[in-house]
Amino acid sequence: MSIQKREFDRYLSTSILGALILLVALQVVMRVIFLSPLIGAEELARYFLICVVFLGAPFAARTGGHIRMEELLQRFPLKLRTGISFLICLSAVLVFGIVSVGSVITLLRNLQNRTATLSIPFPIFIAPTVLGFVLLTFEYTRTLFDTYIRKR
Numbered sequence: 001m002s003i004q005k006r007e008f009d010r011y012l013s014t015s016i017l018g019a020l021i022l023l024v025a026l027q028v029v030m031r032v033i034f035l036s037p038l039i040g041a042e043e044l045a046r047y048f049l050i051c052v053v054f055l056g057a058p059f060a061a062r063t064g065g066h067i068r069m070e071e072l073l074q075r076f077p078l079k080l081r082t083g084i085s086f087l088i089c090l091s092a093v094l095v096f097g098i099v100s101v102g103s104v105i106t107l108l109r110n111l112q113n114r115t116a117t118l119s120i121p122f123p124i125f126i127a128p129t130v131l132g133f134v135l136l137t138f139e140y141t142r143t144l145f146d147t148y149i150r151k152r
Contacts, residue, residue: 007146009059010056013052013059013124015053016048016051016052016055017048017052017056020045020052021047022057023041023044026133027041027042039117040117040118043115043117043118047115047120047125048131049084050128050129051128051130054128054129054132055132057071057132058138058139061139061140062078062113062139073085076137082148085147085148086144086148089140089147089148090145092140093137093140093141093144095107096133096137097137100130100133103130106126107122107127107130110122110123111123
């Protein structure tokens with residue numbers, strides 16, 4: 001599967017970011033000009049923010065956009081650098097895998113709950129988090145396999 005075929009997360013998170021910007025701008029206009037805020041706009045903005053962060057994180061992982069300490073890593077000898085990079089990738093797979101399982105468990109334990117203001121069902125509210133962590137686990141597993149296991 002090529003990167004171009006897997007960029008749905010990029011386009012989805014960009015669209016949601018646009019909706020977030022429009023929502024916040026509309027809320028400002030409603031508060032300042034009409035003196036009547038949109039009920040639930042803060043909760044919806046929070047949901048959009050969660051979506052942007054967690055649905056955009058796999059794209060950042062895939063394209064190398066996460067914060068790294070490349071300058072420090074480049075100072076090490078090649079074998080040590082390769083080993084450290086392997087451990088970083090392996091630990092990312094393990095941590096994101098554990099968090100994925102935890103987020104699924106949280107979702108399953110809160111199937112009947114709803115958010116306070118808009119009464120959004122909790123599974124819908126936490127779904128971007130679950131999907132984001134599952135996709136992050138997938139991206140780092142793929143990187144681990146492609147970079148270190150297949151090349152050896």
